[in-house]
Amino acid sequence: MFRLLTAYVSCEKDIPLIEDQKENNLPDNKNIRVVPWSHFEVDNGEIAERIAPIRNNGLKSRDTITSNTYGFSIDDSKVQIIENDGYTTYTFFAFRDSVLPNILENYTYKAFDDGSYEQYLLGYHYTLDTDGYKIFDTMVLDIQVIQDNNLILGRTTGCTPKLVDVIEGETCVYNELCTGNSHSYGQQCDCTTAPSTCDPPRTIRCNDTFIWIYEEDLSCGDGAGPGDNSTNNNNSNNNGGGGTGGNTTNNNTDETTDATPMEDPAPEWQEIADCLNDVGILGDNNSTMLDHEVFEALGEILTPDEWRVFKSFLVRQNNCSVEAQQSVIDELLEILEVELMNQLEANPFLLLEIDCLQIENWQTLAQHTAPQSVLDKIENLPSSWANNFEIQPLDEANGTMVNLDYFSVNITTLPNNPDTNSQFTADGLLDYIRRNFNNFVEDTTFDPYCEIPSMCQTETDLWNSNNPLGSIIYIDIPIDEGVVVCTEYTNSYWYFMTMNAPYAGNHPVSGTRQFGYELNLDGSFSFFVRGVDRFDSNTVENGSYLIDWIFGDEEISNAFDGSDELWESFQSKINQFVDINDGDSTIIEATKNRPDWDKVQQVLMGELPISELGCND
């Protein structure tokens, strides 16, 4: 026995795609898409037109198309599309006023590439398991050829298709736009991967499924009906009723059709949500008491049977009364709370927002220490009466939270060097940025340390050399003067560590920042700045919080707001430079995580694995 299509299973993948990859490059042999009617209508105008005249003839409030002959209706809010060589099937969930027990019905429109078509009503037999999930019977498939002129013009045939095989495999559904009922088609959304409420646009969900394969009984003839005047080498549509599918030449060679159940697009909780939100509570008819996203989250927790209990209590027994609504809301919220508590108990870092793609890079920076040659140099530098040169390690800072950031620019075409007018290499561009760093930041200057005159020339020469390891840089941030030292240098990146220095004092933050580039899989380059740092002083951190709270525009106070602006200016300056010099670049949205240091310290310092933060090792 098996469970099929109950919920998307653990093998799900959320694979961001770029525009031109969609549909045809799905990582599976079965290309299944589930799209809303509005999208189907745009892409399949001819088919939609055939169906459109009889839309809204359906039952009650559902978007339905009714077949009078067969007594079923089609929910056209979602259309399942399966593409195969030679034909495409468009499948709708079908339903009736009187429910057929344990049969899930689908209406399938099979459109051949040559313009002919066939229609079927498929019946999948199932039983319910103890939780109310459907378990499909793979031995049976009811197949009825549609010849209903009121639905669309079908064909007549003497042959009844037969189930020939059921195969097991992985099918992937491509979501062109945000899924989830709380997001209307075309709407962007911030949903994340499961167990969230929906899938973001341009993602693929894969799941193990069964595919029923059926074909016409070829022994009973060629399947052509009365009035057929076509050359039909397959079981293609033709009819005597003058339908658009008639009078065609069908050279299809594929005799079989693939099908997989299209379940009711309306989730189990829909009726409960409608009751709570449409009727309202406590006399307020316009109020939305529970957002759809809450229901979608609950959908991951509650089984179909549990939803049916709520539905029965609320709708059937209490006719959506105010008291019943309140009772259901209380119960649902309590379930959510308990679930959250359980998950937090299992994973205390659940609510921490950490970018798993960057965590290992941040770990490297957090654990970075200056090489002995740099430490030796610092040791021998002159000092003032107030300060010595001294590196400020991340773990000796006093800030409550740790800043983990990553600002990058994707460069698809490297720019030309404005001095030579020849195209930069990636190494060359990074070197150019380093030597002209002040042209790539706003309101702040980075210059070799000259506060002690005897050091000025040495530091200037070192910074402008091909290997600036150990170079000391004075950052003139108004009020926030700070000094950093280059503690690692390669052609593709360098590190700055913050330090205490004479005539500059403590750098406001302690930590390490990396500047560099990475080669992407598609051949483009990401020029980036990545940092791990903490406020050196907790008092200053709190003062910055307070100022940001009073003067900031955003609801959540951010003590690193100024730092974000600085590195965003770095992004935009690189972007401008590249574009002006015949290159091509795009600013990538910055990644900024600011968890409590105490919570992530052990992971960042390598004492605990990153799986502790919910990331895969």
Next chain:
Amino acid sequence: MKSNNGKRLSFLFYSLSFLSLVISCLPKRYVMSVYTPSILGYIFLILLLVVIILFIYLFIRDIKINRYKQILERIIVIILGILIYHMVRNYWL
């Protein structure tokens, strides 16, 4: 003598409150550097602290001598200040 002290402190409270209000209506860039508050930002934080201390001191003092009218005046001034601050930040800046 005590009454004069009270008037002076009350005057100081209103003056510093007004100054704090003016600074709080400035754009953020004037009070915040990259990581830390600017000099004006630090001045503002100190002013805010002094205003709060003065308010509490005068409140306790006026409660003791039953000068409720002055307490009410100061509360109204603070509420007005907060309203102006919100109006400026939400609709102007």
